[in-house]
Amino acid sequence: MEKILIPLLDNDVAPRFDLATDVLIVTIPRETSRRESLEEKVVVLDHASAESICRLAISENVHTVICAGIEAKYHDFLQWKGTKVVDDVCGPVDTVLDAYHDKRLVPGSCLY
Amino acid sequence: MPAIDPAIITTLLSDRDSLSAMLDELPLGVAIMDSQGTLILVNKTYETLTGVDRSRVLGLKCLHSLRCDFCMTDCPLMTGWKKMGAVSVEANIVSRDRSKVLVRLTVAPLLSDGGELRGVVETITSRTTHSLNSVATGVFGLGDLVGRSPQIEKIFTMVPSIAQTDSSVLITGETGTGKDLLAEEIHNASARSDGPFVKVNCGALPDTLLESELFGHTKGAFTGADHNKPGRFRMAHGGTLFLTEIGDLPLPLQVKLLSFLDDKVVYPLGSTKGFHTDVRVIVATHRDLEAMVGFKQFRQDLLYRLNVIRLHLPPLRDRxxxxxxxxxxxxxxxxxxxxxxxxxxxxxxxxxxxxxxxxxxxxxxxxxxxxxxxxxxxxxxxxxxxxxxxxQPAPGPGAPQPESAPPDMQPPAPAAGPIAAQxxxxxxxxxxxxxxxxxxxxxxxxxxxxxxxxxxxxxxxxxxxxxxx
Incomplete structure (x- = not known):
């Protein structure tokens, strides 16, 4: 099982990590050919804050953060905490998750 | 004054390539969008400020390319443009190199004769300030540089006039004397201050990478070159390129730099087509370039070319x-x-x-x-x-001498001096x-x-x- 966190803007990856108020946390099984979510929840933050999302990622034991624009200090913090960060990604969340599952998602992917 | 033919202007503005070439010459970032906020055209300065590759963002919604705080909350297109007038705000963006950049953002509508929204023009200029480093401590400074010793005051008085020219500047001085800050102050005081200030450390990259970093490369120029890269010279268009540790620039690249300084044309790796760029070059080194010329480590003609204006920052112990x-x-x-x-x-x-x-x-x-x-x-x-x-006892003679490569060819340091008695x-x-x-x-x-x-x-x-x- 793998937990993935994606900051959201509607149904897309939020352009800015620090300005997202909705965060999708999805648990997917590893090593299966079909992408299915075991658990999916959207956390709504009371205000946009990069620190809050970092805290959430750590407390929820998130393995991977997929986001678009993220400042180096938060990127480095998450990596230091052992969370993989795939940044500079844009596109609708489902397409992004499919690409991640198919191991096609790399930093800089644009999936519109 | 020759009469302006409106037909020529109309042709220039309606032809995509001519318009793009014209916008590339501007020192501010420009993006042109359709009425839905989809990017149609971005210029070179926009690419520099955001770090995007235009071929990858055209067709995207503006906010996914610019990543601006204003666009996510108050974008006039998303909130319904009420007064249909230009909006100008201080905002911030997160660039592709993961840094937050303060910008002045202006969003203006393109209206049809009937007042209908046909497109949007967006401009961005960098407003970068070192807020944490800037504390007003008195009048004895130039930007982040502080001092009132005669040598430093002399440099402070020279900077405004140096800034007004486009001549190359060579800044020398020991490590830690503030060469980078001085270069940035010259840029900030110049008419190019709205343009980019691009810094490259010539000693920080291997020779092979440095050429591609400075001059760019075309797709397929070498293994792994899967896209065109503009290079720092083109990214600094309309602004200043600061080459620090110029003494570490390998000889083949010195020739290429010399060629650029002569004709202001950049030839990316693997390309026969040159690109004209309007860049002011400032270089700095802690090495003794004259000695390096003597050891055939640095080209004499390049030294003459760079040495148009020379500023020497004194070591702190002499201040x-x-x-x-x-x-x-x-x-x-x-x-x-x-x-x-x-x-x-x-x-x-x-x-x-x-x-x-x-x-x-x-x-x-x-x-x-x-x-x-x-x-x-x-x-x-x-x-x-x-x-x-x-x-602890001071190591060696204490005061470092300007280095000239290679170290084993340096003259022996004096055995005793005032510092030896520390x-x-x-x-x-x-x-x-x-x-x-x-x-x-x-x-x-x-x-x-x-x-x-x-x-x-x-x-x-x-x-x-x-x-x-």
């Missing part, structure tokens, strides 16, 4: 009272940053800081004070709060301080004790301890 000014400046800046209420330095700490030769110059002084502010638990920074190595440990240091105070006071112990900030009995005790009669 006299500037040490105190910089101490106070850094103390004020760092106490603000760390939120500490440190009021100053004890007399001993001051004397110790004054006597240290600072081989790392201003950068080392700043680091010393940052260390002290972090460890200071009271209102005054005392000697115990300063790093222990200040009390105190070797705290006891020697204290003894030297006492003797110095006694000399200054003409042998009057009361006055010497006052200079040292001690009581008369402490001075007497210390003199006895050091065998000074």
């Amino acid at each position: 006299g009272e500037d040490i105190f000014l910089l101490q106070d400046h850094f103390l004020k800046m760092l106490q603000t940053r760390f939120g500490k209420k440190v009021e100053g330095f004890s007399d001993n700490a001051k004397a110790l800081l004054q006597s240290y030769p600072y081989p790392g110059n201003v950068r080392e002084l700043r680091n010393l004070i940052e260390y002290a502010v972090n460890f200071c638990d009271g209102k005054l920074i005392r000697t115990r709060h300063l790093p222990g190595y200040l009390l 105190p070797q440990n705290w006891n020697d240091m204290q003894r030297a301080m006492i003797l110095d105070a006694l000399v200054k006071s003409g042998g009057r112990k009361q006055q010497a004790a006052a200079i040292l900030g001690w009581g008369r009995s402490t001075l007497w005790r210390k003199m006895k301890q050091h065998g000074i009669s």
